Amino acid sequence: MIKTIVSTELPIDEQFRIRKNVIQHGRKDGLRFCVVTGTHGDELEGQMVCYELARIATERIDLLDGTLEIYPALNPLGIDTIQRGIPNFDLDMNRIFPGDPQGTMAEQTAHAIIEDIKGADLVIDIHSSNLYLRETPQVRINVQNSEWLVPFAERLGMDFVWVHDAATVLEATLAHSLNSTGTPCLVVEMGVGQRINHKMCRRLVRGILHLMQTMGMWKDSSIDELPNPLICKGDHVTFLNAETSGVFLTELKCGVNVSKGQTIGQIVDPLCGRVLSTVSSPVDGYLFTIRAYPIVYEGSLMARIFNLPC
Amino acid sequence: MRIETIFEMTSPCRDNFRIQGYRFGEGEKTLAIVGAMRGDEVQQQYICSQLVNRLTMMEQRGEIVRGKSILVIPSCNPFSMNVSRRFWAMDNTDINRMFPGYDQGETTQRIAAAVFSAINGFEYGIQMASYYVPGDFVPHVRMLKTGYEDVETARLFGMKYVTICQPRPFDTALLNYNWQLWDTKAFSVYAGKTDRIDRNTGNETLDAIFRMMKRTGIIHQGSLGVAYDSILIDEADLLHIKAHHAGIFCRLVDAGSRVAAGESLAHIIDPYNGQVLSDVKSAAEGTVFFAHHRPVVFQNALLFMIHVA
Numbered sequence: 201m202i203k204t205i206v207s208t209e210l211p212i213d214e215q216f217r218i219r220k221n222v223i224q225h226g227r228k229d230g231l232r233f234c235v236v237t238g239t240h241g242d243e244l245e246g247q248m249v250c251y252e253l254a255r256i257a258t259e260r261i262d263l264l265d266g267t268l269e270i271y272p273a274l275n276p277l278g279i280d281t282i283q284r285g286i287p288n289f290d291l292d293m294n295r296i297f298p299g300d301p302q303g304t305m306a307e308q309t310a311h312a313i314i315e316d317i318k319g320a321d322l323v324i325d326i327h328s329s330n331l332y333l334r335e336t337p338q339v340r341i342n343v344q345n346s347e348w349l350v351p352f353a354e355r356l357g358m359d360f361v362w363v364h365d366a367a368t369v370l371e372a373t374l375a376h377s378l379n380s381t382g383t384p385c386l387v388v389e390m391g392v393g394q395r396i397n398h399k400m401c402r403r404l405v406r407g408i409l410h411l412m413q414t415m416g417m418w419k420d421s422s423i424d425e426l427p428n429p430l431i432c433k434g435d436h437v438t439f440l441n442a443e444t445s446g447v448f449l450t451e452l453k454c455g456v457n458v459s460k461g462q463t464i465g466q467i468v469d470p471l472c473g474r475v476l477s478t479v480s481s482p483v484d485g486y487l488f489t490i491r492a493y494p495i496v497y498e499g500s501l502m503a504r505i506f507n508l509p510c
Numbered sequence: 511m512r513i514e515t516i517f518e519m520t521s522p523c524r525d526n527f528r529i530q531g532y533r534f535g536e537g538e539k540t541l542a543i544v545g546a547m548r549g550d551e552v553q554q555q556y557i558c559s560q561l562v563n564r565l566t567m568m569e570q571r572g573e574i575v576r577g578k579s580i581l582v583i584p585s586c587n588p589f590s591m592n593v594s595r596r597f598w599a600m601d602n603t604d605i606n607r608m609f610p611g612y613d614q615g616e617t618t619q620r621i622a623a624a625v626f627s628a629i630n631g632f633e634y635g636i637q638m639a640s641y642y643v644p645g646d647f648v649p650h651v652r653m654l655k656t657g658y659e660d661v662e663t664a665r666l667f668g669m670k671y672v673t674i675c676q677p678r679p680f681d682t683a684l685l686n687y688n689w690q691l692w693d694t695k696a697f698s699v700y701a702g703k704t705d706r707i708d709r710n711t712g713n714e715t716l717d718a719i720f721r722m723m724k725r726t727g728i729i730h731q732g733s734l735g736v737a738y739d740s741i742l743i744d745e746a747d748l749l750h751i752k753a754h755h756a757g758i759f760c761r762l763v764d765a766g767s768r769v770a771a772g773e774s775l776a777h778i779i780d781p782y783n784g785q786v787l788s789d790v791k792s793a794a795e796g797t798v799f800f801a802h803h804r805p806v807v808f809q810n811a812l813l814f815m816i817h818v819a
């Protein structure tokens with residue numbers, strides 16, 4: 201059943217709507233599982249994941265015991281205008297939760313979204329990096345919630361779980377706002393902005409169904425155990441930033457092990473035909489993020505590496 | 511006056527990116543002033559250019575108090591202004607949401623770190639700011655409530671209003687917030703406009719800044735113009751008026767207008783047939799502190815903030 205959770209007028213003959221698909225079967229008082237995406241309008245992997253989940257859950261509704269709610273577009277105007285943020289609004293939508301019913305339209309929308317989702321038994325918030333970075337399929341968890349959320353994350357079949365520190369600005373994310381109301385929310389990051397990686401999406405769909413199965417919401421015995429992810433807790437991530445501005449060239453993809461001293465790529469000067477700097481790994485580790493967009497400035501993030509214990 | 515380069519980096523295919531600072535006087539780090547941080551803050555940049563101009567003359571005439579030094583950074587972001595983007599063009603990040611910065615981090619974190627290290631340690635800090643909601647303001651001094659905000663010094667500007675507001679999580683990376691935490695008495699000055707130059711509010715703001723400099727003993731000669739006995743308001747106490755309908759926005763009053771209870775502030779008209787969809791009225795008598803300025807509005811958009819009195 202399609203439900204509209206936000207509906208307001210736009211200036212010229214258009215209604216702004218945020219919609220969800222509520223798929224319900226079996227116990228009425230059963231568990232509620234929400235899949236949300238599209239907060240950042242340039243992140244599209246979640247579109248395919250939502251499509252696949254809605255398709256499978258509708259076709260095999262007999263396997264569902266509980267409620268699956270799918271929210272494919274929390275920032276519909278951003279998706280439609282190929283922009284990360286909300287058109288004509290300064291702030292990243294994922295920095296204004298839990299919103300404010302008295303605030304700007306974006307803040308009112310954020311408030312309505314939280315009110316609608318909270319109380320769910322599990323929420324998956326799907327992101328796909330941005331235009332600049334390529335990410336291996338991973339779950340990100342705020343360190344404050346690690347004991348509570350890592351056991352859920354381990355069952356999603358992703359490559360990597362990053363338990364990261366809590367910056368104050370991140371208190372205003374959708375996930376943090378839900379978690380602080382007692383609603384568990386996992387953030388999934390994968391792929392690269394503006395593109396859909398089918399393989400990664402299928403993996404996440406399978407991971408979500410597996411997680412639902414372990415929660416007793418999806419009665420499908422054909423889903424096997426999934427591989428365990430690498431789990432990174434504490435301060436074990438090396439950030440590599442560009443030393444110079446220029447054009448970044450690399451042969452690597454993320455999701456591979458790299459050794460200390462290994463070249464990750466080069467920043468070059470197309471005018472003079474020179475290498476300006478070489479990006480190399482200072483550690484032995486697992487490369488889970490790599491620069492995707494080739495034009496870089498001094499400081500641009502080039503890679504993130506999980507330092508593997510020796 | 512001495513010009514110094516606060517930050518410089520190469521770019522992939524443009525000129526070098528440079529941030530220039532203008533120093534006046536010698537001695538204690540007394541006042542730092544930061545202008546445009548976003549590419550559309552031309553009013554802020556204009557005001558800084560006038561400040562540098564006047565301070566240069568004042569320094570020559572010996573009007574800066576001995577032992578006090580002033581740093582003005584008219585722009586932290588010339589690249590964005592040159593290509594008409596509000597934020598850093600490469601990744602759309604906002605330098606003003608990167609403080610205190612990180613010199614080993616992302617590009618805009620590095621820019622923020624360089625700016626912050628240049629302006630940190632001053633006794634007073636003024637940022638020529640713009641707001642994340644588009645519209646016109648009565649010029650005012652704004653401070654985030656951090657426990658360190660200095661209302662009494664803010665009154666020395668003699669602007670009509672001094673406002674305070676509760677910081678939200680996304681405000682903790684603002685310059686104003688971090689300046690305060692690092693012991694600078696920090697003031698965000700809102701000069702009414704952002705993407706247009708308004709010389710009247712600009713000159714009023716300049717007068718206010720020179721007045722504050724005189725009253726804090728940084729310069730010998732004050733400015734002309736009449737000082738207000740500033741009204742202190744908490745932004746949460748302003749009357750917020752929203753749009754009941756979307757449509758074309760015809761504003762009838764400006765920021766600063768005095769309005770009566772029940773007075774029409776704007777009409778929202780149907781964009782197809784011209785019918786008045788909504789006659790936006792003030793629920794109380796007061797002064798228009800903020801007025802939305804786009805020609806079309808969304809339903810529930812914030813249209814006005816009224817200081818009721």
Ligand SMILES: [Zn+2]
Nearest residue numbers: 240243327328
């Ligand atoms: Zn995202």
